[in-house]
Amino acid sequence: MAQNEEPIIIDKLDMNFRDDIASEHGGEHIRRCFTCGTCTVTCPVFAVEERYDPRKIIRMILFGMKEEVLTDDLIWLCSGCYSCQELCPRDVKITSVMTAARNIAVREGHIPSGIKGGVDQLDKYGRLLEVSEFENTVRAKKDITELKETIPDVKKLLVKMGLFELVSRGESND
Ligand code: SF4
Numbered sequence: 001m002a003q004n005e006e007p008i009i010i011d012k013l014d015m016n017f018r019d020d021i022a023s024e025h026g027g028e029h030i031r032r033c034f035t036c037g038t039c040t041v042t043c044p045v046f047a048v049e050e051r052y053d054p055r056k057i058i059r060m061i062l063f064g065m066k067e068e069v070l071t072d073d074l075i076w077l078c079s080g081c082y083s084c085q086e087l088c089p090r091d092v093k094i095t096s097v098m099t100a101a102r103n104i105a106v107r108e109g110h111i112p113s114g115i116k117g118g119v120d121q122l123d124k125y126g127r128l129l130e131v132s133e134f135e136n137t138v139r140a141k142k143d144i145t146e147l148k149e150t151i152p153d154v155k156k157l158l159v160k161m162g163l164f165e166l167v168s169r170g171e172s173n174d
Pocket residue numbers: 032033034035036037038039040054055058087088089090091092094
């Protein structure tokens with residue numbers, strides 16, 4: 001992502017991007033940000049990965065750096081802990097802004113391979129991890145209920161929510 005090291009390329013800026021984010025649920029207050037940095041210092045992800053800086057991401061959105069924000073995996077690192085949102089003095093809903101950015105990214109076909117992999121697993125098993133014989137052998141030894149290989153109800157729910165359709169629509173835009 002172009003944060004410190006890369007120059008801003010004026011021709012690539014999309015000044016509608018901030019409006020797109022502002023029109024998503026929770027994105028309404030993004031223009032209120034006055035760059036105080038409270039979100040960054042309180043962010044547990046920033047504490048372990050300095051490339052993930054919510055203040056900078058908010059700035060980049062306001063500057064219209066749509067391509068840089070949407071095509072980078074960083075927006076997917078937000079854990080949704082809401083610490084930043086609780087403390088923002090300008091009531092910017094930062095957690096929701098990250099969700100809004102991810103929603104737009106998916107709609108425009110920018111889905112990181114790790115997320116696609118997770119969706120494939122959900123499609124196949126109704127869970128994020130495949131259950132192997134090993135897990136159930138260990139569970140049996142500890143007298144814990146056996147895990148089923150697939151959870152069809154979860155898959156049905158995700159189909160109803162439109163997850164798979166959304167991701168495949170995004171993929172066809174690649
Ligand atoms: S805490 Fe709020 S006002 Fe401060 S930089 Fe973050 S989003 Fe902007």
